[in-house]
Amino acid sequence: MKASPEAQRRLLDLQAIDTALAQLAHRRRTxxxxxxxxxxxxxxxxxxxxxxxxxxxxxxxxxxxxxxxxxxxxxxxxxxxxxxxxxxxxxxxxxxxxxxxxxxxxxxxxxxxxxxxxxxxxxxxxxxxxxxxxxxxxxxxxxxxxxxxxxxxxxxxxxxxxxxxxxxxxxxxxxDLPADLVTLYDKIRLDTGLGAALLRSGRCGGCRIELYGADLARVKAAPADDVVRCEECRRIMVRTSESGL
Ligand SMILES: [Zn+2]
The missing domain is CATH 1.10.287.1490 (Helix Hairpins)
Incomplete structure (x- = not known):
């Protein structure tokens, strides 16, 4: 799937809101x-x-x-x-x-x-x-x-x-985000609680596993408008200047 780097970054804003919403729902239940x-x-x-x-x-x-x-x-x-x-x-x-x-x-x-x-x-x-x-x-x-x-x-x-x-x-x-990107994000989020996470210093923000070897090379080589997913947790990994690539 393709999506502009800007759209991918805004997916993190969406995730922040969804995380807050999940916390509110949890607070209501508990x-x-x-x-x-x-x-x-x-x-x-x-x-x-x-x-x-x-x-x-x-x-x-x-x-x-x-x-x-x-x-x-x-x-x-x-x-x-x-x-x-x-x-x-x-x-x-x-x-x-x-x-x-x-x-x-x-x-x-x-x-x-x-x-x-x-x-x-x-x-x-x-x-x-x-x-x-x-x-x-x-x-x-x-x-x-x-x-x-x-x-x-x-x-x-x-x-x-x-x-x-x-x-x-x-x-x-x-x-404002591409519909197919939001659909994919929502599907992963409903399955796992988290649809997209920042790739920070070579580590998936979803499962905290560090990328190395061929996996790291794959992500490094991927064009900026590729929607990259973690091999471990299948979440969308959003790449920014913090990603350490
Ligand atoms: Zn992961």
């Missing part, structure tokens, strides 16, 4: 905020599980406590009824004794139930504290995640601005 957000999502999911478990514990205790409340209410109702019977008198001695006995039993029962309920209420207080702690952690993490998302979006916007700027510079540069 933003530290992306890893932070992944970690935050995992942490949030684990905390959400923890919150559900803590809520279930509180709900179970509430259910048990209300069951005790109901039992205690029943005992109270019976005590009131027995007391009324006692107060109105009537009935025989045996019946009064039985009522008194039952009242004593009901008092013990009420006391037992209230003790048990109190214990559950203490457990509930602890369970609620645990739930509150998880909810606070979740709120904190959500806040951090939102801040990270903001930082990520700002970084994305900045990368996009730079990409648009570079693409804006690339367009006229590529349009």
């Amino acid at each position: 933003l530290p905020e992306l890893a932070e957000l992944d970690a935050a999502a995992r942490e949030l999911s684990a905390l959400e599980d923890e919150r559900v478990r803590a809520q279930v514990t509180v709900d179970d205790l509430d259910r048990d406590i209300s069951r005790y409340e109901k039992d205690i209410d029943q005992v109270r109702t019976r005590k009131v009824r027995d007391q009324q019977r006692l107060d109105t008198g009537g009935g025989g001695v045996k019946e009064l004794e039985a009522l008194q006995h039952e009242l004593a039993t009901l008092n013990r029962r009420q006391s037992e139930l209230e003790d048990a309920e109190l214990e559950l209420m203490e457990q509930r207080e602890q369970a609620q504290a645990a739930l509150d702690a998880v909810v606070a952690k979740l709120a904190d993490l959500n806040e951090r995640r939102t801040a990270t998302e903001t930082r990520r979006d700002e970084a994305f916007a900045e990368i996009t601005r730079e990409q648009e700027f570079k693409q804006g510079a690339r367009k006229p540069l590529a349009a």
Whole structure:
């Protein structure tokens, strides 16, 4: 392929822009905020599980406590009824004794139930504290995640601005170069990440291998408008005064 030395040199400018664009794309893919957000999502999911478990514990205790409340209410109702019977008198001695006995039993029962309920209420207080702690952690993490998302979006916007700027510079540069040269360059660049490199001091700028012997002689003998490619990496080697030929 033939191309003027000037066109070949401008291929290096195009490559510089494409390298910058590749770095921007790499930066977009590897933003530290992306890893932070992944970690935050995992942490949030684990905390959400923890919150559900803590809520279930509180709900179970509430259910048990209300069951005790109901039992205690029943005992109270019976005590009131027995007391009324006692107060109105009537009935025989045996019946009064039985009522008194039952009242004593009901008092013990009420006391037992209230003790048990109190214990559950203490457990509930602890369970609620645990739930509150998880909810606070979740709120904190959500806040951090939102801040990270903001930082990520700002970084994305900045990368996009730079990409648009570079693409804006690339367009006229590529349009000015011979189409067949750009096609070849783009093909090599898409395959290897680098389409053209400066031959500097006898060394290919693509693969860093030094030319010698017949290879060096071939490049030295090639007319200036020949598009020369590296035997090793197949990239376009652009020759300038720095090439050491
Ligand atoms: Zn090479």
